[in-house]
Structure formats: C-alpha cells, structure tokens
Amino acid sequence: MSKELAIKTCSVTKQFERHIAVNDIDLEIAAGEVYGLIGPNGAGKTTLIRMLAAAEEPTIGEIYINGDRLLLDQSNPQLKRHIGYLPDDFPLYDDLIVWDYLDYFARLYQLKNPRRSQRLKEVLELVQLTNKRHSRINTLSRGMKQRLSLARTIIHEPIVLLLDEPVSGLDPIARMQFREIIKVLQEVGMTVLISSHVLSDLAELCTSVGIMELGYLVESCNLNQLYQRQSRQQIFISTLGDLEPLKAEINNCALVEEWEVVPQQNGMRVYFTGDRTDLANLLRQLIDSGIPLTDFHSTQEDLETIFLKLGHKQAS
Structure with a gap:
C-alpha cells in the first residue's frame, strides 16, 4: 500500500x-x-x-x-x-x-x-x-x-x-x-x-x-x-438590435452545437466546440455582419451543471 x-x-x-x-x-x-x-x-x-x-x-x-x-x-x-x-x-x-x-x-x-x-x-x-x-x-x-x-x-x-x-x-x-x-x-x-x-x-x-x-x-x-471531459464551452452573446440576424449567423456556424435565447439579456447562450482562435473568428464574423454586440464572452459549464448532467445520465 x-x-x-x-x-x-x-x-x-x-x-x-x-x-x-x-x-x-x-x-x-x-x-x-x-x-x-x-x-x-x-x-x-x-x-x-x-x-x-x-x-x-x-x-x-x-x-x-x-x-x-x-x-x-x-x-x-x-x-x-x-x-x-x-x-x-x-x-x-x-x-x-x-x-x-x-x-x-x-x-x-x-x-x-x-x-x-x-x-x-x-x-x-x-x-x-x-x-x-x-x-x-x-x-x-x-x-x-x-x-x-x-x-x-x-x-x-x-x-x-x-x-x-x-x-x-x-x-x-x-x-x-x-x-x-x-x-x-x-x-x-x-x-x-x-x-x-x-x-x-x-x-x-x-x-x-x-x-x-x-x-x-x-x-x-x-x-x-x-x-475537460464533461464541461461544454458556452458563449454569452447580447445585442442591441433584433435577435434574428444574430440567430442567422449562429446557425451558419459549424462549430455551434446548440443554442438558446436568453430573453432578459436580449441575447443567446451558445454551446461552442471551437478553440480560442475559432472564438475570435466568430466574434469578427458577427462584427463584420453589422450586429451591434453589447456582450460576447465565453465560459465553461460549472460543477453544478456537470453534476446534474451526470445524475440525469445515471437515472436514465
């Protein structure tokens, strides 16, 4: 031992x-x-x-x-x-x-x-x-x-x-x-x-x-x-304008796994599979498209989210 x-x-x-x-x-x-x-x-x-x-x-x-x-x-x-x-x-x-x-x-x-x-x-x-x-x-x-x-x-x-x-x-x-x-x-x-x-x-x-x-x-x-194994990368994106142009750009990105609207922030939570370079390219793409961004930041799913996800897998 x-x-x-x-x-x-x-x-x-x-x-x-x-x-x-x-x-x-x-x-x-x-x-x-x-x-x-x-x-x-x-x-x-x-x-x-x-x-x-x-x-x-x-x-x-x-x-x-x-x-x-x-x-x-x-x-x-x-x-x-x-x-x-x-x-x-x-x-x-x-x-x-x-x-x-x-x-x-x-x-x-x-x-x-x-x-x-x-x-x-x-x-x-x-x-x-x-x-x-x-x-x-x-x-x-x-x-x-x-x-x-x-x-x-x-x-x-x-x-x-x-x-x-x-x-x-x-x-x-x-x-x-x-x-x-x-x-x-x-x-x-x-x-x-x-x-x-x-x-x-x-x-x-x-x-x-x-x-x-x-x-x-x-x-x-x-x-x-x-x-690294269980936490998905999330991007929080907010805009001053209509969400539809933002949705269209996000849907055209192959590195987006899924997304959801965050109404109170007039924005979206995006699950993204790319690296830091891919993040920078996405940000540049959104700006070049004329979307008036007020927030763009990435984070990882936290421990509580991972726990709930693993618990759900075990239960099913």
Whole structure:
C-alpha cells in the first residue's frame, strides 16, 4: 500500500438489512488533496464518510488510511489519531467556554502541557476565535460554532480530515471564512475530504471530486479533468438590435452545437466546440455582419451543471 495515498478503499460495501447504502466503492485520494464528495440526499455520502472515520464498519471491503488498514472489530486507536472527523450533527456543549471545550478534547487525545496550551492557541488563531476564548459557546453565532467544531476536529493534528456537510446552513460570509481555513489546512499538507451541497464552494476548494448516486461512485477524478471531459464551452452573446440576424449567423456556424435565447439579456447562450482562435473568428464574423454586440464572452459549464448532467445520465 503506497504511503502517497491518504485514503484508499477496495470494494467497500455497506448494507443495512435489504438496503445497500454504499455499493462496491474503490476510492483513491492522494495525500494533500482536497476531495469533494457530491451527491443527492440518500446517495451514500455520509455512510461512506462514517466508514472512513471508523465510526461505521463496512459489510465487506477494505479501507486504508495513510497506508494503514482499518481493522474490523477493533478500536484502531493509533490509526484514529490520524483522522479528524466532523459529522453534520456533532453536538456542542453550550454551557462551556470556548477554551475549556477545546481543552477537554485535547485532553481526550492525551495532549500534555505545554504542548496542549500551545495547540489550543494555534487552532483558535486558525479559526479566528482567539477573541472568543473566554466566551460561552451558547453566545457564539452559527458560523463561529462551526469554526469551533472544526478546531475541535483538528486539535490533535490529524493527517486526514473528513468533513460531512460542514457549511450547511451557514451564510455566505461564514462559508467564505470556512473555505479560507480549509485552504490553510491544505497548505500545511492535510488531506481533506469534504461533502457539500454548495457546489460553488467545492469548485473553488477542491483538487478532485467524486460523484455518488444510489450508493455508487459514478465519477472520481481530478477537477480539471472533469471539466475537460464533461464541461461544454458556452458563449454569452447580447445585442442591441433584433435577435434574428444574430440567430442567422449562429446557425451558419459549424462549430455551434446548440443554442438558446436568453430573453432578459436580449441575447443567446451558445454551446461552442471551437478553440480560442475559432472564438475570435466568430466574434469578427458577427462584427463584420453589422450586429451591434453589447456582450460576447465565453465560459465553461460549472460543477453544478456537470453534476446534474451526470445524475440525469445515471437515472436514465
């Protein structure tokens, strides 16, 4: 087993009575990656993460964390020290103050002073809660509570961080703060697996993604490779004048796959198969035709569009 893989699973399956929640999954996540796990509710994401965290045992299959195998029917104490797991429903002790809460978990991981106090200061600074160290947890905002939960999860300096819907219910500013913390953790070499329904966050954070449907891992690859294979190029074109001349020019272009009208912008969304040179030629053609353009820019289909497209293929 290569130490370069932080997470590896072999034919991992989890069955609850007649329901197969996770079905024959082979997953490989390289050390230092931020891996996004995507899928609708009921796809098996939480069950998979719980098995990786040793909180749930697979029915069959093997799990390796940093090269070491998780052993069934054993507590795996040394291996668990390499894992930080933040479930989506972990309770906070509202009557405790922030410092005492983190100190409690640091003691559970047998951190000794002076290292324990130093580590508490480090994680509080990382999650931007140093000024709240003496505050009761019940006085914190939702975003602060989630950052505190993350601090608790990394207090023992794990190698692999497993986050199940960590930004659920957070406002845009709180999500941005959480993203910045994850980026710092990646910079110091931590491997992060994160599930989320906020695909724009994952697109900004992740180096690789996996897409789950009905217990299966239907896609798992580098994010850039996924875009290259699955993301169609779109051109947004707007005009001051009538749309008919623009439609005529677009219909005459062999590199146009399909198009649709965007009424509110008096324009079109065009799916284009050409390269940058072809784009420039199309723009020149439209200008030479006398069409009064107000906008012409290209973009790629985003992660959410790819996810919906792949999910539709799987369903059909």
